[in-house]
Amino acid sequence: xxxxxxxxxxxxxxxxxxxxxxxxxxxxxxxxxxxxxxxxxxxxxxxxxxxxxxxxxxxxxxxxxxxxxxxxxxxxxxxxxxxxxxxxxxxxxxxxxxxxxxxxxxxxxxxxxxxxxxxxxxxxxxxxxxxxxxxxxxxxxxxxxxxxxxxxxxxxxxxxxxxxxxxxxxxxxxxxxxxxxxxxxxxxxxxxxxxxxxxxxxxxxxxxxxxxxxxxxxxxxxxxxxxxxxxxxxxxxxxxxxxxxxxxxxxxxxxxxxxxxxxxxxxxxxxxxxxxxxxxxxxxxxxx
Amino acid sequence: xxxxxxxxxxxxxxxxxxxxxxxxxxxxxxxxxxxxxxxxxxxxxxxxxxxxxxxxxxxxxxxxxxxxxxxxxxxxxxxxxxxxxxxxxxxxxxxxxxxxxxxxxxxxxxxxxxxxxxxxxxxxxxxxxxxxxxxxxxxxxxxxxxxxxxxxxxxxxxxxxxxxxxxxxxxxxxxxxxxxxxxxxxxxxxxxxxxxxxxxxxxxxxxxxxxxxxxxxxxxxxxxxxxxxxxxxxxxxxxxxxxxxxxxxxxxxxxxxxxxxxxxxxxxxxxxxxxxxxxxxxxxxxxxxxxxxxxxxxxxxxxxxxxxxxxxxxxxxxxxxxxxxxxxxxxxxxxx
Numbered sequence: 001x002x003x004x005x006x007x008x009x010x011x012x013x014x015x016x017x018x019x020x021x022x023x024x025x026x027x028x029x030x031x032x033x034x035x036x037x038x039x040x041x042x043x044x045x046x047x048x049x050x051x052x053x054x055x056x057x058x059x060x061x062x063x064x065x066x067x068x069x070x071x072x073x074x075x076x077x078x079x080x081x082x083x084x085x086x087x088x089x090x091x092x093x094x095x096x097x098x099x100x101x102x103x104x105x106x107x108x109x110x111x112x113x114x115x116x117x118x119x120x121x122x123x124x125x126x127x128x129x130x131x132x133x134x135x136x137x138x139x140x141x142x143x144x145x146x147x148x149x150x151x152x153x154x155x156x157x158x159x160x161x162x163x164x165x166x167x168x169x170x171x172x173x174x175x176x177x178x179x180x181x182x183x184x185x186x187x188x189x190x191x192x193x194x195x196x197x198x199x200x201x202x203x204x205x206x207x208x209x210x211x212x213x214x215x216x217x218x219x220x221x222x223x224x225x226x227x228x229x230x231x232x233x234x235x236x237x238x239x240x241x242x243x244x245x246x247x248x249x250x251x252x253x254x255x256x257x258x259x260x261x262x263x264x265x266x267x268x269x270x271x272x273x274x275x276x277x278x279x280x281x282x283x284x285x286x287x288x
Numbered sequence: 289x290x291x292x293x294x295x296x297x298x299x300x301x302x303x304x305x306x307x308x309x310x311x312x313x314x315x316x317x318x319x320x321x322x323x324x325x326x327x328x329x330x331x332x333x334x335x336x337x338x339x340x341x342x343x344x345x346x347x348x349x350x351x352x353x354x355x356x357x358x359x360x361x362x363x364x365x366x367x368x369x370x371x372x373x374x375x376x377x378x379x380x381x382x383x384x385x386x387x388x389x390x391x392x393x394x395x396x397x398x399x400x401x402x403x404x405x406x407x408x409x410x411x412x413x414x415x416x417x418x419x420x421x422x423x424x425x426x427x428x429x430x431x432x433x434x435x436x437x438x439x440x441x442x443x444x445x446x447x448x449x450x451x452x453x454x455x456x457x458x459x460x461x462x463x464x465x466x467x468x469x470x471x472x473x474x475x476x477x478x479x480x481x482x483x484x485x486x487x488x489x490x491x492x493x494x495x496x497x498x499x500x501x502x503x504x505x506x507x508x509x510x511x512x513x514x515x516x517x518x519x520x521x522x523x524x525x526x527x528x529x530x531x532x533x534x535x536x537x538x539x540x541x542x543x544x545x546x547x548x549x550x551x552x553x554x555x556x557x558x559x560x561x562x563x564x565x566x567x568x569x570x571x572x573x574x575x576x577x578x579x580x581x582x583x584x585x586x587x588x589x590x591x592x593x594x595x596x597x598x599x600x601x602x603x604x605x606x607x608x609x610x611x612x613x614x615x616x617x618x619x620x621x622x623x624x
Contacts, residue, residue: 020414022415025411105396109399112387
């Protein structure tokens, strides 16, 4: 018989129910596409090992590394950057599917459902974040073990259980930030090619210029770009948490509260902008 | 295609068989709806009503505005002018309530091909906010009804087109909508799958008093509807049951194909005392006594005639008579 109000859950919970349903769909789809796992975690590990070995000789450690007990190898410098790269790749892969969803038709079913459109953003961000944190977390746990088979030098990272939890929470923030940013880019697009173009001229440079790949102390303009890049604070915050707060504050390594504040602010900005974007085209008949 | 032996409107239906609530409000009331895409007018003063429990068809060629109308009713396009009431609720101010009462099946599939049948339904049910217990019960019911029970763990992308459509329909009915909207539902289905799909829709209508509004450009689908709205260039051109529409045309249709239509046309027109309408490679005439006309044609022009046919007027003819154009040709005009 017809749906009476009693058979449906209260409207305040509908958003949550819808968002977790969409996030669950994300996870199922991810697990059914093995190539995505390889792409999102395999490529960064290969980057880490190859660049780590190849650039070892030409790397000049930044100022803050002087206080470490042993000289900082390039591969160790690159370690948190790779975790952020995994988060970025995962965010890109999950948000690019918005374009497929629109083209294949799945999205129209969600748009016609009695839920606010923000459920689409929430579901995407939730699903992308879970996937990103699990994968980047796996890398952070497995990465140091690679030294046992000679693929990485010994890392000086030291984190107790509390630090691990904090690092996971911080990774979550970075994942929300990057998934919401990816959503913002993907929503107006009607082809995945367009997204790939934005990825190579905007997202990849954003990562390259975040202190993830090189410290960039050599030139003034470069260090300014790095300082203005919100992702710099994501990489730096994660780096700090991996060293149990022992690193000094320098120009290229902002303090933890600054990292946290910038990351939270930028994540919130991207999320709010995404919600505003999805709600926009049909403000006349969707607002309720 | 068979007609359902079923009253057309709720008014002629004994009140006892219809749920007590809102029996008097129509399932759908559309009045003076216009819609523009920049300078192009897609809908022009569209007015009609759909009584509860009706199988209602929106028939028109490509570009007639039926998809625009569908998207308006599905609350996917903002209403620019005019009013639409769904089950007595105003589309502009109560769209959230309307969405709960609407089941929508789109022309392009809205199921996720990488998920199983069950996963798709569960995801949809949760987006619609159906409680977990009700959701499982409803899923079991629908999977049984649509003979999909043994496919519940199959990946939708591996199913045949006909089965995938059934999943689509089950998804649209999961939250027990009062009004089911179907946009060109049998696109891409072979004739057998198409018939099965329509049987399911009729069966569903017999189980619960669901109102079904379906857009189509196919004659045989339109003939199966209880009420029809003929659309052309965004305007309502005719409205009524298929029988009423067909009976509104007097006479019969004589279709002739000759070796040289252009050369034979004046002769034929003079002979039959009627104006020819060329359709594809044939000439069509609507005359009172087509059988006699056929005899005349064969005796006068027999050597020139490749094929000739006499038929009762169809919905195609109704459309042709009213607009002067063919329905199924799709004259290249697009909705957007």
